[in-house]
Amino acid sequence: MKKRLFLHAALALAAAAGIAPAHAATPIKFQLDWRFEGPAAFFLLPAAKGYFKEAGLDVAIDAGNGSGGTVQRVASGAYDMGFADMAALMEFQANNPDVPNQPVAVMMVYNNTPASVMALKKTGIAKPADLTGKKLGAPVFDSGRRAFPIFAKANQVGAVQWTAMDPPLRETMLLRGDVDAITGFTFTSLLNLEARGAKASDVVVMQYPDYGVKLYGNAIIVSPKLLKDNPDAVKGFLRAFTKGAREVIANPAAAIAYVKERDGIVNTALETRRLKLAIDTVVNSPDARAEGFGQVVPGRLSLMASQVSDAFGTKTRIDPAKVWNGSLMPGAAERDILPKK
Numbered sequence: 487m488k489k490r491l492f493l494h495a496a497l498a499l500a501a502a503a504g505i506a507p508a509h510a511a512t513p514i515k516f517q518l519d520w521r522f523e524g525p526a527a528f529f530l531l532p533a534a535k536g537y538f539k540e541a542g543l544d545v546a547i548d549a550g551n552g553s554g555g556t557v558q559r560v561a562s563g564a565y566d567m568g569f570a571d572m573a574a575l576m577e578f579q580a581n582n583p584d585v586p587n588q589p590v591a592v593m594m595v596y597n598n599t600p601a602s603v604m605a606l607k608k609t610g611i612a613k614p615a616d617l618t619g620k621k622l623g624a625p626v627f628d629s630g631r632r633a634f635p636i637f638a639k640a641n642q643v644g645a646v647q648w649t650a651m652d653p654p655l656r657e658t659m660l661l662r663g664d665v666d667a668i669t670g671f672t673f674t675s676l677l678n679l680e681a682r683g684a685k686a687s688d689v690v691v692m693q694y695p696d697y698g699v700k701l702y703g704n705a706i707i708v709s710p711k712l713l714k715d716n717p718d719a720v721k722g723f724l725r726a727f728t729k730g731a732r733e734v735i736a737n738p739a740a741a742i743a744y745v746k747e748r749d750g751i752v753n754t755a756l757e758t759r760r761l762k763l764a765i766d767t768v769v770n771s772p773d774a775r776a777e778g779f780g781q782v783v784p785g786r787l788s789l790m791a792s793q794v795s796d797a798f799g800t801k802t803r804i805d806p807a808k809v810w811n812g813s814l815m816p817g818a819a820e821r822d823i824l825p826k827k
Contacts, residue, residue, distance in 0.1 A: 511544035512719045514712075517559055517568040518550045519704060522749040524761030525673070527741035528595065529569065532730025534744045541722030547748075552627050554578070557707065560589040566712045567723065569595070571629050572702040573794050576809055580800035589707040590811050593724050594782050595731075596703025597774035598695040600767065601630030603637070604675055605667035605690045606660065612690060614697060618644035623665035626650045630669030633694070633701060635797040640698035657682055673763040677756060693767065701790050702782060703768050713811070721814045728780070728816050732823040735770060738762045770824045779821045782810060 518526055529547050532538055538545040550556045553571035557578045560568045572591060579588050603622070605611035611620065614637070624631035631648070638646075649665050657678040660668045668675060672693055679689055694701065706727065708720055734741040738761045742754055768774075777783050784806070791804035815821065 511539065511542055512716060514538075514543050514545045514567055514719065514723060515565045516545055516547045517556045517565045518547065519553045519556050519569045519571065520551070520674075521549050522745055522752065523674075524738075524742060524745060524757040524759075525764045526748070527734050527738070527745050527761055528731050529727065530744040530748055531734055531741050532726045534747060535730065535733075537726035537729050538723065541726045543719060543722055543726070545723070553629065553704070554627055557589055560707055560709050561585060561587050563587060563709065563711070565709070567706065567708050567720075569704055570707050571599075572705050572790070572809070573599075573629060573633060573798070575705070575707055576791060576794045576804045577632075577798050577800055579809055580795060580798075580802045580804045583802050587710060588808070590710060590713060591705035591809055592708050592713075592720060592811055593706040593727070593780045593815050594702055595705060595780070596764075596768040597777060597779075598768045598771050599629065599633065599699065599701040599703040600671040600673060600693075600764065601628075601633060601637075601669060601699075601701075601703075602672045602675075602691050602693040603630065603634075603667050603669055604660070604672075604679070604692070606684070607688055607690055609666050611667055614638075614641035614643050614692060617646055617667060619646065620666040621647045621649055621664075622667050622669065623649040623651055623656060623659050624669040625653050625656065628653075628669055629671070630694070633699065633794070633797055634669060636701070636793045637694055637697060637699050657684075672767055673760050677760050677763070681756065695768075695771070695773070700773070700786060701793070702787065713814075717814060721816075724780075724814060725816050725820070728821055728823065731779075734761070735765055735823060735825065738765060775824050775826070778818060779824050780815050781812060781821075 533545055533547055553574035556568040556570040557574050559565045575591055656668050657675055659665050661682055739758050742758045745757055746752055787806045791806040795804045
């Protein structure tokens, strides 16, 4: 009873002094697209440095196991927000037109798809046309494999034979000669090949954006329920994320410390290289600098929607207006975080 009276008295004094009681932070469950590797620093740094907390958010960040799974978990309500490939988001929407809780992308992070085709130089593969008739390998859900028809059409590649495997075996099978080439994220597979003994100089890397495939990559996605019920929480998240992203881009080596905090067994040097490679190839790319960090261009998004509809064979055509809502991002000046090259 005495404690209750004391609390009431304290609240009355605070009110008289014009001090508002602290509000409880809004809980946000956030899922990454993949493991706690270098690029996860974009989210782990602002979390560790309290930027989300300053925005009134209590953000819990979990590792993922692929963009498709992240999209589905946000759609199911298990997560409020996530980080996922735009093509995976488009595919989910087009194949599930009647699902009421369709996630929406609210900020672009990877302005270009990180997907690429990789082969060893000793195979004689040097350009896209050399892939015709060859055996390619990738997990069935790999973004590069799913989008390969777009790459093939843009570069007149003939029929290829696909071999499926679990992600940890992809680079090993290439080195053993079980497949002639693989698809994967450049900053994942190239470094994995090096970790297995290959030299970067021995690997041919054909990045999709360099060969006419201007697909957008990973974006921050949000549950429409959160978007409707608490748009201020989404705004706060994106502002805190942008503040953290500026620091990650400016000093990737320091940012890796926050990845190491979440997964103590990561190789700091390797993940620093992975983060730098991600920044150089898909975050601070020429397209990103031209369009503005976080933003998309309507015409390019519409072309991607059409290409993904065709390549993925979706049940319905993708409506680009339904997959994107950029109205909650910070202003252009606040998002001007990319170093000029």
